[in-house]
Every structure is written in structure tokens, then in C-alpha cells.
Amino acid sequence: MADSSTPDFFRDAPWLTRRRLAVYPKLFLLVYVVSALVWLLRSKGLVDPAGHPIGADFIDPWSASWLTLHGAPSAVYDIARLWAVERSAVADPAVGFAGFHYPPVYLLIITPLALIPYAWSLLAWTVATFAAYLGVMWKIDPERDSLWLAIAFPGALVNLTNGQNGFLTLALLGGALLTLERRPIVAGVMFGLMSYKPQYGLLVPIFLIATGRWRTIVSASVTVLLLAALSFAIFGAQTWQAFFSSIAFTRHVVLEQGGSGFEKLQSAFAAARLWGFSVATAYTFQAAISLLAAVAVIWIWRRTPKFDLHAAALATGVLLTTPYVMDYDLVILALPIAWLALEGRRSGFMPYEKSLLVFVWLLPLFARSLAGHAMIPISPLAMILLLADIACRALPITQVDEGDAANA
Template sequence: MSGPITIEAPGSRPGALWADLKDLAGNDARLFAFAMRAAWVLVPLTLAIVVVVFGTGPEPRRNWYGDMLGNDFSQIWVAGRAALEGRGGEPYDLPVHLENLKAAFGPDCRFAWHYPPVFLMPAAAFATLEPQPAFFVWTALSLAIFAGAMLFAAGRRDAAWIALAHPLVFCNLTYGQNGLFTAALMTFGALLVDRRPWLAGLCFGLLAYKPHFAALAPLLLLITGRTIGLASCLATALVLCLASLALFGTAPWIGFLGTLGETNRIILQKAAAGLELNASAFGAVRLLGGPILAAWALQALVAALALALAICAWTRPVESDLRAAALLTAAPLLSPYLPVYDLVPLVPATLLLVLAAHRTGGLRRNERALLLATPLFALLREGAGLTGFPLGLILALATLACIADRIRPWRLSAERRSALT
């Protein structure tokens, strides 16, 4: 005989759903299981969208949105092709670079090249292929290196798989940007700094193609007296600069140094890429309609807080995962120009934060709230454009706050004063 049949009263179903959601939000095991199931859907879906929608199209060198094949990757390919053909200085001559983009991808392909000449080396390597296979190789390689970094950080495949489902990974792949390479190198460097200091320095030095991200690591290495890592970092950066000079001559370096002021005008003052793209504190003030002076003031404050947290994490007895997470979160916040795709170091930072929480009794309420809110940031640029609200900065600051709560520098100071007395 079966048991009695119960009929749910009207309105009980929403109440049961709310109770179930509360249990999900308060149960680490259920939250992890849910994230794992979501990842099995989102990761293959992400790859399919990137390959089919952004990597193919109805016209040669155009995707199904009608944009350039690979979006931002298009100018990496064009700059690399110019360098291959002995015209390495052309990417730094904006009118000439725009003509090269137009000839390759059409008149609406208009990007300014701001990278230092060391980036011409990988760009030239990819430009040996035609744009479509080059984009596919770029996508596969960036995702593979990033996945390897996440696996190295987590030490377990399931957690690394969940990290690949993060909206910022999808954002980076659709733009065809280099943020996954950047986040991977920073992650490897931050976690290897004590075990393999020379290798950590090598990873940090390879970030020379993105100087505003590369600056924090050697500063921390200097402050903490990690001389092997610092020497390896500086030597790697020097070798890259000399190699680019030997391969492409002096024209790219002269052009790069000559365009630094123009880069500031185009990116920060004119916001040519769009106010909604810049997720920095500077960008947030400009998005909200504030003056440039106020934007610089808030940028200085946020950068100082991020730098202070990173220094605290690297100079005090903090576990290695949290120390690495502090570097990964602080580095992007130091720059006044922070495109949403460059927020991707927050992914390994969040992963390391969760791992630290797992070892010490589970997630705290603020950390759980950060994880639950993550899907809301799937369309960072579009959301900022529609609402006028700096969603990217909010995500970065929320991550920084959770790491600060774990490190608790004020508590460490109190404990040290207590020990002295």
C-alpha cells in the first residue's frame, strides 16, 4: 500500500522553492554540486558559441555578428603580419595601422595598438597562419594554459572545471583577448614563488607585454627580499625586450614610446573604447558622469587599498593561496584602464579563496554571497552600459574585500602587539 497523497496548498510551492534556495545558499556541499552541474552545461556551451558564432561567419573574415573574425584578435593578427613583413613600426603609427586593419578586415575594424614591442613576437607567430585558424589556435592555447593554471592552483579537476565556467572566461574568449594568458602566468608565478622562485620570476617576466599588470609582482618580490625570483623576472623581461629589438629593429620601440601620451588621451580622456568597457575606479567615476579629477582621486584611493592589501599579504604570515589571491586581485585594480576582459585574474583569485575557506571550516556568508552573485556578472559591459552602474569594479572590490576578510591585517597587527606585550 502506498502512503497518503498530500496536496500542496496554493502558495506552498514558492515557499518550498525559497526554502530550497536558502538551503543551497547555506550548504557548501550543495553549492559545489550545483556549480559542478552548471559547469558541465556552461563550458561546452561557451566553447561552441566561441567557435561557431565568433570563429565562423557568412563572409570571409567576418563572424555571425558581422564583426571582425575573432573581434580584438583581428588587430593582433594585423600587427603580427606587419612585423613579419619587416614593418614592425606600423602598428604604432595609428593612421597606417587603421589602413592595415581596413585592408584586412574592413573599414569598421578600428583599434589602436598600445602593446609594447615584446608582444609583436607572439603576434607574429600567430600571423603565420590565416586569421581563422590563427584565432582557433589562439583560443585553444589560451584556454589550455588557463585550465592548466587552474588545475595547478586547485589540485583537483572538478574545482578547475568549475573555474572554466566563470563568466569572465567566456567574456575573454569572445573578445579574442589575452587575459587568460595573463591570469595563468600570474597564477603560476604567485604559487611557485617559494617552491621554484626562478620559474616564478620567469612567469612574472613574461608579463612584460602588459606592463600595468606586470609591475606589482617585482615590487612584492623586492619588498619581501625574494632575490632569485626578482632577478629571474627582470632577466626575463630584459631578454624579451632585447629579442624584440633584434627581430624587429628600433622602429617599434621608438613608435611605442612616442605613443604613450596619445594612449592616455585615447583610452582615458576620450574613452574611445567606451565608458562601459573600463572597469577600473577611474572608469567607474567617468561612467557615472564624474569629472576626470574625481576619477583620478578614486583611482588613487582604490589602488592604494589594493596595494596595501597585497603588501600585507606578502609580508605577513599568510598562507600561500591567500597571498596569491591578493596579488591576482590587486594587480588589475592598480590600473586606471581595466577592460572587463582583464578582470579574469579574479577567477583564480576566487578559486584560491574558496580553497582556503574549504581548509578552514567552510565558506563565510560574504564569500558565499560573492559566489552566488557571480552569474549576474555574465554581461559586465552590457550591464554597465544599460544601467550606468560599474558592475566590473563592484565585482573586483567584492573579491578584494573577501580576501581582506580572510587575511584580516588589522587582526594580525593586534595579535603582534599582544605578543610583544
């Protein structure tokens, strides 16, 4: 009996009761709030105790907005000019540089940011994008306890503290998946709007073609072309030229050399680089993982009619197939977690599935530090396990414990 206790602990997760699922997220949230207050009290003005701007990754879109509003959109790709605005935004000449690595279509979204001061703009951005995130999560699973899990999700915390756009990306991807079956043209528009982060467009068109969703393909393509044309007309050819010139810097310094730290990157490519492999080997490793993920996603969509599994697979695959995924992008994992939990409640959980979902939910808390201090890049493995779990659910022979559905 003692020998089976540890396996049962992870296999069946009897400790994951509904009461704990209702209480623990609120405890997490309380810790977040207290930690944030201490962090803000220790900050000096708009600079945190570590010397970074409050909302560290919001500084570059706000500064890009300022340059655009002052008639210099192409300057957002000029290191000296962008850095000067960033230092002015937080009134600190010692603040580090944060590069703007987005295509000009993103300027269509962020240009209004600098109409108000940095701090107020960060607050407005956070509230608006967080509301979009919660709206999608509520649409997936309109249950109060599930919403608390979304609010307290560590991936949301990482995105919030970075002032990043992960909530926006999740809202567009989740919204596209939720409308794909009934409103394919609307879904295509949302997929097209995701072009501000082109690294997440690697799997989506392959998936759409493989599954024959031609109306969505046309809608997405038209949306991307219109955004590109509009940004070209408003910001000029010089801005696009500056963007294309900046790609080499982004690829070489940020991705290949780990300018932000390979521990911050959460891809298979970054894992290989963290372990000391060459750039060519890392790209090969990433290509292999991307190919396997794409095949798995398409197989799942063809194998099972269950929408929750379809959506969870594509959301996971989008993260696995890009070499350029940061720790704050792990907020997107909220989508497959929610859809798999919903499927588990409906039909029962497979062995070890509850433990896997808890592990992935906690992942953003320790993924970066584990990679940085212990040289263990756990995120790609976690996402592979998640995709494998979805694939197992797509098998008709998969057996689940129906009793778990009542206890979930």
C-alpha cells in the same frame, strides 16, 4: 523564521550544493556552445552580425604580425597601415579599426601569428592559450568539478569571444604565484614575461620589494631588460620610438576619453569617468583605490602564512591597481575564486563567502552591460569586496563554519 530565510539564503548559501556545482557549469557551457553556433551561422565570412571581425581583438595582433613579417614592425603603431591590413585580413573594407597598444616586446610573442591565415591563426591562438589557462587552473585545484567551473567561467567566455590574451596573462601570473616559494627565479621570469602588459606591473614590483623577494626581483628585472634589448635588436629603435609616440594616443583616447567605451573598462578610474567626473578626479580616485589595494595585499602576505590567501590577494590586487583593465581581463578573477574556494573547502566558508564567490564568478556576464545600460560599474566594487574577504580570512579571530567544508 520567515525573517531569517532571506539572510540565510545569502549568508549560508544552502542552495550551493556539490551536485549543483557539478551540473550548472555544464549547463552554462551548453548555452555557450549553442549561442556560439547561432552567432557563427549569422556571421558573414569572418565578420560577425554586429560588423566586427570574428575574434574582434585578435585582428590587431595578427595584423601587427603581418606587418612585422613583411619588414615593417614600426608600422604596427601607424593607424592607416595597421587598419589596411586589418580590413584585408577579414576581407571587409568596412571593418572598424582596432589599435595595437602593446610595447614591442609583445611582437616577440605574436610575430609567428600571420604565418598562417587569420582564421586558422585565431583557432591556434585560442587553443594554445586556453590550454595554458586550464593547465594553471588544474594545478591550483586538480578536481574534475573545479575544472568544469574553470571551463564554464564567464570570464573565459568573454576572453574567447574577443580573441584576447587574457588566458596568457592568467597563465603567467598564476604560474608565477605557483612557483614563487619553491622556484623564485622561475617566478621572476614569468613576472618579467608579463611586461607585454605593463599596466599589470604596477603592484608586482611593490609587492616583491615589500616582501623581500630579492631573487625574484632580480630575475624579473633581468627578464624585462633582456626582452627589451631583444626587441630593440630585432625590430629596431624606430619601433620603440613609434611605441612611445603612441602612448599619448592610448592614454588620451582609449583610457581618458573611453574610446572603447567606459563600460568596457572595468577599473575604478573608468567608474569615475562613467559617472562624469573629470580626468584628474578619476586619476585621484584610482590612486586612492590602488594605494589601499597595495597596502591590503602586503598586509595579507605579512599577516597570514596561508599561500592560497597570499596568491588570491595578489591576483585581485593586480586588477584593482591599474586604471586600464578591460572586461576580457576579468578572466584573471578565476585565480582568486579558485584559491578562495580551495581554502573554503579546507577550513570552512565564512558567512556570505559562498554567495560572494558565485557573484564574482558570474560578474563577467553582466559587468559591461550593467555599466553601459544602468551606469553601475560593479567590477571595482566586486574586486574590493573580494579583497576584503581575503583580508578577513587573514585575521586570526575570523570564525568559519567548519561544517561548510564538508558540504562545499
